[in-house]
Amino acid sequence: MNAIKIEILGTGCKKCQQLEANAKEAVANLNLNAEVSHITDPIEIAKRGVMSTPAMTINGKVVSKGQVISAEQIQPLLQR
Amino acid sequence: MFDAFYPFDWLATQIVTQLGLSISSHLGSSLHFFLYDVPKVLTLLIVISFIVGTFQSFLEPERVRSLLEGKRTFAGNILAAMVGIVTPFCSCSAVPLFIGFLEAGVPLGVTFSYLMAAPMVNEVAVILLWGLFGLKVTLIYIGFGVGLVIASGYIIGLLKLEKWVEPFVWELQKSRQTMPLEDEDTLEPVALTWGQRFEQGRFQSSEIVRSVWLYVVGGIAIGAGIHGYVPTDFITQYAGANNPFAVPIAVILGVPLYANIAGVMPITEALVNKGMPMGTVLAFTMAVTALSLPEMVILKKVLRPQLLAVFVGLMTIGIISIGYIFNAIIN
Numbered sequence: 001m002n003a004i005k006i007e008i009l010g011t012g013c014k015k016c017q018q019l020e021a022n023a024k025e026a027v028a029n030l031n032l033n034a035e036v037s038h039i040t041d042p043i044e045i046a047k048r049g050v051m052s053t054p055a056m057t058i059n060g061k062v063v064s065k066g067q068v069i070s071a072e073q074i075q076p077l078l079q080r
Numbered sequence: 081m082f083d084a085f086y087p088f089d090w091l092a093t094q095i096v097t098q099l100g101l102s103i104s105s106h107l108g109s110s111l112h113f114f115l116y117d118v119p120k121v122l123t124l125l126i127v128i129s130f131i132v133g134t135f136q137s138f139l140e141p142e143r144v145r146s147l148l149e150g151k152r153t154f155a156g157n158i159l160a161a162m163v164g165i166v167t168p169f170c171s172c173s174a175v176p177l178f179i180g181f182l183e184a185g186v187p188l189g190v191t192f193s194y195l196m197a198a199p200m201v202n203e204v205a206v207i208l209l210w211g212l213f214g215l216k217v218t219l220i221y222i223g224f225g226v227g228l229v230i231a232s233g234y235i236i237g238l239l240k241l242e243k244w245v246e247p248f249v250w251e252l253q254k255s256r257q258t259m260p261l262e263d264e265d266t267l268e269p270v271a272l273t274w275g276q277r278f279e280q281g282r283f284q285s286s287e288i289v290r291s292v293w294l295y296v297v298g299g300i301a302i303g304a305g306i307h308g309y310v311p312t313d314f315i316t317q318y319a320g321a322n323n324p325f326a327v328p329i330a331v332i333l334g335v336p337l338y339a340n341i342a343g344v345m346p347i348t349e350a351l352v353n354k355g356m357p358m359g360t361v362l363a364f365t366m367a368v369t370a371l372s373l374p375e376m377v378i379l380k381k382v383l384r385p386q387l388l389a390v391f392v393g394l395m396t397i398g399i400i401s402i403g404y405i406f407n408a409i410i411n
């Protein structure tokens with residue numbers, strides 16, 4: 001099975017770091033094979049059509065923006 | 081007028097007199113200043129940032145963008161400044177917002193009005209102004225600040241400075257128009273429950289308080305010292321209304337102080353009590369929040385230096401004028 005690609009979009013403020021930690025927690029809880037990367041370049045963020053950070057993409061799809069969602073909220077998104 | 085902070089005042093007075101000090105003595109007045117300001121400012125910070133954080137979750141930038149699309153005129157700048165005040169805004173999303181707005185066809189000047197309203201009416205600055213100088217000064221500050229942001233954006237729009245936006249932004253816009261994001265690429269945002277909105281508010285509130293409380297307490301301690309011990313003539317002589325350079329100097333000093341406004345404002349409170357004019361303080365506050373260096377560095381990614389210079393120039397002239405106008409009106 002291919003690794004799930006998760007991207008955290010945000011220039012590195014507290015909220016983005018929190019979201020990244022939550023995403024990693026969700027991955028660990030579900031015991032999934034996933035790769036979490038953090039995109040800090042604002043231009044890359046804009047290219048994904050996101051205007052409010054922190055945001056998250058799963059396999060290139062924007063699933064959340066402008067808020068810190070918890071590991072419990074991320075888990076169902078990963079299982080789809 | 082009804083004073084919501086009266087209990088803090090009463091309590092501070094009680095503590096000072098219980099210690100056997102007179103409120104009018106040097107030490108007594110310093111201590112009263114400190115004991116009154118610290119709980120007042122911290123309470124305001126916690127309560128207001130919680131409320132703002134909770135309600136901001138209603139205003140997504142996407143919604144604002146569609147509100148502003150195609151608005152060309154002066155009205156667009158006014159609307160942009162109004163929504164800019166209340167939009168959730170982390171300085172790290174300035175560039176994605178800027179690109180996203182231009183991509184959707186929001187005019188450059190209107191985008192600028194929107195982008196600058198949020199830092200100008202920065203919530204920490206507004207809370208501190210309210211706590212330290214009262215509601216009237218705060219409303220005047222917001223009024224002048226929003227006016228400046230509308231005017232600057234309008235002028236940038238008139239000057240047709242689109243050529244000084246980095247070309248890749250326009251290329252992105254073209255590619256986005258030929259190949260719009262497919263619907264399935266973005267999900268409808270998860271509907272938030274009230275519990276989650278309160279949680280966002282709580283998160284925001286604790287972040288703000290954690291990052292500024294030390295500056296607030298430190299600044300108030302220094303302010304308390306000035307309040308009790310520095311003679312009034314000293315301030316009036318150097319930073320008073322008859323020193324024509326006070327306003328520009330305050331603006332220049334303000335620019336590098338971005339993160340520390342929480343520590344510096346309580347000091348200005350003590351200086352105002354000693355005769356420093358209010359317009360100088362307002363100009364200083366605007367310089368700290370609206371002309372921050374980190375913000376400039378971020379915006380440099382999408383703006384040519386010429387446009388950045390026009391923008392900084394407009395804001396600087398505006399802020400200094402506001403300082404002079406205000407000093408003239410009040411005296």
